[in-house]
Amino acid sequence: MKKITAILIVAVVSLLFGLFFLYPVAEVLKVAFLNESGEFTLDYFLGIFNDPIYLEGLWNAFKLGVVSTVVTFAIAFPLALGTHLWKFPLKKVLTILILAPLVLPPFVGAVGVKHIFGVEGAFNSLLIDFGLMSSTSPYDWLGEGRFWGVVIMLALHLYPILYMNIVSALSHLDPAMEQAAQNLGASPWSRFRKITLPLCMPGVFAGASIVFIWSFTELGVPLVFDYSRVAPVQIFDGLKSLDSDPTPYAIVAVMLVVSVIVFLFSKLVLGRSPLGSSARPKMKREERTLPPVLGWLVSLGFMLMFLVASIPHLGVLFLSVSTDWYGTVFPESLTGAHYGEGLGHPMVTGSIRNSLLYASGATLIDVILGCAIAYVIVRSTIWGRNLLDALMMLPLAVPGLVLAFGYFALSQENQLFYGLANVFESPVLLLIIAYAVRRLPYVVRAAVAGLEQSDVVLEEAALSMGAPPRRAFQRIALPLIGANVIAGAILAFAFAMLEVSDSLILAQQAEHYPVTKAIYALLSTLGSGHEIASALGVWAMVFLGIAIAGAFILVGKRGGSLFRL
Amino acid sequence: MSNLAIRVEHVSRYFKDTVALDDVSLSIGKGDLFFLLGASGCGKTTLLRSIAGLEAPDSGKVFFGNRDVTSVPTHKREAAMVFQSYALWPHMSVGENVSFGLEERGVVGDELVDRTLEALKGVYLEGYEDRRIDQLSGGQQQRVALARALVVRPKCLLLDEPLSNLDTQLRLEMRLEIRRIVKEYGLTAVYVTHDQEEALSVADKIAVMAEGRVQQVGTPEEVYRKPLNKHVAQFIGATNFLHGKVEWIVRDDDEDYVVRIRSEVGELYQGSVSDKSWKPTIGDEVQASIRPEAFRFDDSGDVINQMFGEIEEKVYQGPTVQYLVRRDSGDYIHVSEMNPSFTKEPGDRVTMIARKEDVAVLKMSDDK
Structure with a gap:
């Protein structure tokens, strides 16, 4: 590609990236580390560590991150290994089904769980019906174990991401490597320990760091479970007193620092691939067909996991069609009324329209920028393209909450984004940009993977046949990476629809609410708020289910490569 | 100048700290089937890509005819390339692949269709236009790649190891096929290969490359014999290399420079110096290159180019028999005999002799 084009793309991207990513992050850090007279200070930063409440909040968030990651790993690893090694009945269906949790924002699932495991929930009612619990003093499962409630919700939501990372890492291993070890007399166990495991570690750590950052900064689930002693919720609550108090900024800064350290550590120290840039394996892996009994046992394990992971979804589904579901095992009676009610509710229809607008706007930006960036990264030889590559992964290391917070601060009066946040009297542009920045890595990754898989000589051939570079890109490169880009775009779109932090923090007025914030708002309204929110949640589930299934069909088996970072 | 199609002048190309092309100059005549031959890593593909415009030389110039194309982008050079991996576009049919270049040149309608079909016919792929690429065999894909390059009637055709992915039988057929097409269309073609047999059998001219430099340009016979x-x-x-000192200048005129060499053990070799720029004098240390098939087992008594030894190993290869002979001086040479009526056996004493025309005298300092 022409040097000038590449430089131009890098310049534009750097400018946008600096303005809408680095600047807001820097803004957060600035308030956190500068006092009123503009001098550097660690007072606010250290102040957090002297305030037992904030300290507890941070510690809880950190614990949440670590424990959720461990639990997620404990779920994902056996599943991934089973998928990698064996052939078992219904494998195709089951390996898709266990990805189901991705289609529901975890905080909406938390609502469903509340109705199942709450004090007046279905589970207690079941125990009471069987006489295992007294109806006068029901056990408060979530109240007693809120921390674990959040952990389980997050683990159930996030394990597919780790699962896909590990499966992808395993499938990229050349079977010949294991066969070579086998040939030299290594037993299956020592083969696994000495060859397979070390080689797939980068994939494991890449996924694990995302899971950690996600759980560490999760806002929605703790909010729904009333688990307020956790840093993200404290920041969210602190928004109202923002003008006077720099403390929320300082907490955000701490979270940012921890997240970036974890991300870099996983990428640079643990995640360095010993494979380097080895060629893709040519040999096809043979999955071992298990004997029927064992095979069905494995299938059963997958089914159980799917069922457990679907509890939140089922809760939401039941809630959305129930007239009343309180203190009984099953809803009193079923009704479709909430769906109708929802469609009549201005906030619901408006939020659907808003979400579609924000998410598709963000996706459009991501696709255009993502393809251009990927092309520079893979095909150009200009200086700094590796830096660009690394930079493009940063939005994954920076918690959504931090960015949302920076945007929020910058959209106040007299700040740089004030105008942007108020074009057409609505934060539509700001939200679209906020959504786009955080999802850009997915599209870039997908396009980079596509370009790396399609040989550069295919484009050179077009040049050699007389096609100018632009035409060669249009007629050869783009169609060849089309499936990857569409898949990346669908994921970006889906995650934009599910976005929580930006949506809760930046959309202030009801008419600008996206779906997630509308659900959150409905949850706190009286009457059938929960049920309408659930109906909206079900709608989102169906929608995202289709989107994600579409993405997977498009990229085929390589789905995991979209998440491999 | 006018009968030169491509001229490369002092082209150098560096990759990090390695030199891919080191001050390469070449002239390729119009209508020539010109080969760039060398081991992998010798710079031949880089040179071809520099001619195609896919690689920008760090210094030097490339001319097409009298036009300096050094800074002309690939798509404006009208040098169609056939890639080693064929680089057929998997998302297009055979016909779409072939018509691509025509579309890019603004050819439309009947002409587009006619020329596409004609190009396919030229490579014996009539009726394949609607096939998908993955429905073709390797040989068919190779021919589609050829048709795709030929259909645009390029000024020159560039071929980058076009046959290296085919099996032996097909390779033999296709190399003659390529020569037929190049000659039929009157094209100038630059053909990169590492297969010396391929180069020797179809090239008009060969440039032998090593270490980023052109070592020799000549007809197949020249580069083989001299x-x-x-x-x-x-x-x-x-080949076998035999060392010694120049003892006598046998002939020194415009046509030839023939020297006689005496080895350490006293054997005498005589042969001509093929490098016209070099005239070794008496006492110079030189080496003689004698090919295995240049030897005959013959003890008729001529002392020049005669040597003695004992058969160490015999390898039967069908049409020829290869011997490893341990010479009395202690080193080994290879001798091959074409279709012998009696084969020698290990342990047999032998006397060998090579014709003077088959001995090439070379500089000693050629290892750099």
Whole structure:
């Protein structure tokens, strides 16, 4: 590609990236580390560590991150290994089904769980019906174990991401490597320990760091479970007193620092691939067909996991069609009324329209920028393209909450984004940009993977046949990476629809609410708020289910490569 | 100048700290089937890509005819390339692949269709236009790649190891096929290969490359029989190197420079110096390159180019028999005999002799 084009793309991207990513992050850090007279200070930063409440909040968030990651790993690893090694009945269906949790924002699932495991929930009612619990003093499962409630919700939501990372890492291993070890007399166990495991570690750590950052900064689930002693919720609550108090900024800064350290550590120290840039394996892996009994046992394990992971979804589904579901095992009676009610509710229809607008706007930006960036990264030889590559992964290391917070601060009066946040009297542009920045890595990754898989000589051939570079890109490169880009775009779109932090923090007025914030708002309204929110949640589930299934069909088996970072 | 199609002048190309092309100059005549031959890493593909415009030389110039195309982008050079991996576009049919270049040149309608079909016919792929690429065999894909390059009637055709992915039988057929097409269309073609047999059998001219430099340019016979240096002698065919000092200048005129060499053990070799720029004088240390098939087992008594030894190993290869002979001086040479009526056996004493025309005298300092 022409040097000038590449430089131009890098310049534009750097400018946008600096303005809408680095600047807001820097803004957060600035308030956190500068006092009123503009001098550097660690007072606010250290102040957090002297305030037992904030300290507890941070510690809880950190614990949440670590424990959720461990639990997620404990779920994902056996599943991934089973998928990698064996052939078992219904494998195709089951390996898709266990990805189901991705289609529901975890905080909406938390609502469903509340109705199942709450004090007046279905589970207690079941125990009471069987006489295992007294109806006068029901056990408060979530109240007693809120921390674990959040952990389980997050683990159930996030394990597919780790699962896909590990499966992808395993499938990229050349079977010949294991066969070579086998040939030299290594037993299956020592083969696994000495060859397979070390080689797939980068994939494991890449996924694990995302899971950690996600759980560490999760806002929605703790909010729904009333688990307020956790840093993200404290920041969210602190928004109202923002003008006077720099403390929320300082907490955000701490979270940012921890997240970036974890991300870099996983990428640079643990995640360095010993494979380097080895060629893709040519040999096809043979999955071992298990004997029927064992095979069905494995299938059963997958089914159980799917069922457990679907509890939140089922809760939401039941809630959305129930007239009343309180203190009984099953809803009193079923009704479709909430769906109708929802469609009549201005906030619901408006939020659907808003979400579609924000998410598709963000996706459009991501696709255009993502393809251009990927092309520079893979095909150009200009200086700094590796830096660009690394930079493009940063939005994954920076918690959504931090960015949302920076945007929020910058959209106040007299700040740089004030105008942007108020074009057409609505934060539509700001939200679209906020959504786009955080999802850009997915599209870039997908396009980079596509370009790396399609040989550069295919484009050179077009040049050699007389096609100018632009035409060669249009007629050869783009169609060849089309499936990857569409898949990346669908994921970006889906995650934009599910976005929580930006949506809760930046959309202030009801008419600008996206779906997630509308659900959150409905949850706190009286009457059938929960049920309408659930109906909206079900709608989102169906929608995202289709989107994600579409993405997977498009990229085929390589789905995991979209998440491999 | 006017009968030169491509001129490369002092082209150099560096990759990080390695030199891919080191001050390469070449002239390729119009209508020539010109080969760039060398081992992998010798710079031949880089040179071809520099001609195609896919690689920008760090210094030097490339001319097409009298036009300096050094800074002309690939798509404006009208030099169609056939890639080693064929680079057929998997998302297009055979016909779409072939018509691509025409579309890019603004050819439309009947002409587009006619020329596409004609190009396919030219490579014996009539009726394949609607096939998908993955429905074709390797040989068919190779021919589609050829048709795709030919259909645009390029000024020159560039071929980058076009046959290296085919099996032996097909390779033999296709190389003659390519020569037929190039000659039929009157094209100038630059053909990169590491297969010396391929180069020798179809090239008009061969440039032998090693270490980023052109070592020798000549007809197949020239580079085989009169290698300019050790690189060329070694890369094209197998050979034996024998060392000694120049004892006598046998002939010194415009046509030939023939010397007689005496080895340490007293054997006498005589052969001609193929490098016209070099005239070794008496007492110079030189080496003689003698190909295995240049030897005959013969003890008729001529002392020049005669040597003695004992058969160490015999390898039967069908049409020829290869012997490893341990000479009385202690070193080994290879001798091959074409279709012998009696084969020698290990342990047999032998006397060998080579014709003077088959001995090439080379510089000693050629290892750099």
